[in-house]
């Protein structure tokens with residue numbers, strides 16, 4: 534087995550390349566993280582055109598005992614590939630619903646939560662969501678489920694059917710990272726959604742980049758026609774804020790206003806804005 538008394542990494546590295554070995558290790562650590570519930574939810578405020586906080590988005594972090602906070606982009610894709618996302622998603626949705634009462638009591642309308650495509654292929658998907666919302670005694674309309682356009686890739690009919698069911702329950706649905714994926718403006722009116730979040734890549738530098746500004750203005754205009762709410766994400770500068778407000782974005786989210794923070798910090802921030 535192990536030669537030269539090296540770590541297991543050395544032993545494996547003769548068979549597998551380092552990248553693959555890292556994935557195997559990450560997967561094992563992730564399993565442990567699920568068992569030990571090493572996750573935390575951060576919340577990032579979403580504000581209206583006057584700067585008033587209206588909602589928050591729940592963003593998961595893995596608080597690793599040695600490595601500290603690991604951002605979702607470093608483990609969600611793997612969790613999606615291994616199916617571990619299901620267990621993580623259950624934790625995320627439970628915690629979101631648990632925290633929603635305090636956030637709504639602070640004056641917010643809703644709490645947004647990210648759902649992965651795989652979650653929609655569970656047999657008991659709708660029943661599960663309904664039961665969790667009920668268990669925590671919150672109004673379904675206080676939850677906004679964020680999905681990316683790629684959920685429509687596998688079986689768009691199935692997805693559209695489920696989105697209708699979620700909305701019948703009273704939950705709201707928003708398309709995340711709009712403009713980066715599969716969906717297009719041409720059939721936005723066929724999707725049962727309440728809102729779209731315009732991806733940060735279209736917002737970044739918008740006050741001086743011609744191409745992006747044309748796209749974003751077009752998206753905002755058509756969304757308005759269709760009665761779909763718009764959120765501009767990744768607003769970092771005053772120039773970007775002014776541009777999206779001028780062109781009719783309903784809501785905004787970004788470092789200019791507030792970074793994602795633990796629940797208590799966000800509750801304090803929201804209270805501060807009221808003064």
Ligand code: C2E
Nearest residue numbers: 592593604605606625647648649767768769786787788793
């Ligand atoms: P997302 O849904 O597009 O979330 C927004 C990301 O942009 C967050 O990164 C947020 O911290 C970041 N952000 C917000 N404002 C700004 C800004 O002004 N400038 C810049 N540069 N970045 C900004 P985060 O928290 O690292 O999340 C990354 C992605 O991980 C999310 O992107 C989402 O796709 C995924 N994710 C997070 N939590 C969950 C979860 O619970 N479940 C699933 N399935 N995915 C999640």
Ligand code: CA
Nearest residue numbers: 590647679709
């Ligand atoms: Ca999101």
Ligand code: CA
Nearest residue numbers: 709710730766
């Ligand atoms: Ca997003």
Ligand code: CA
Nearest residue numbers: 710732733766
């Ligand atoms: Ca994004």
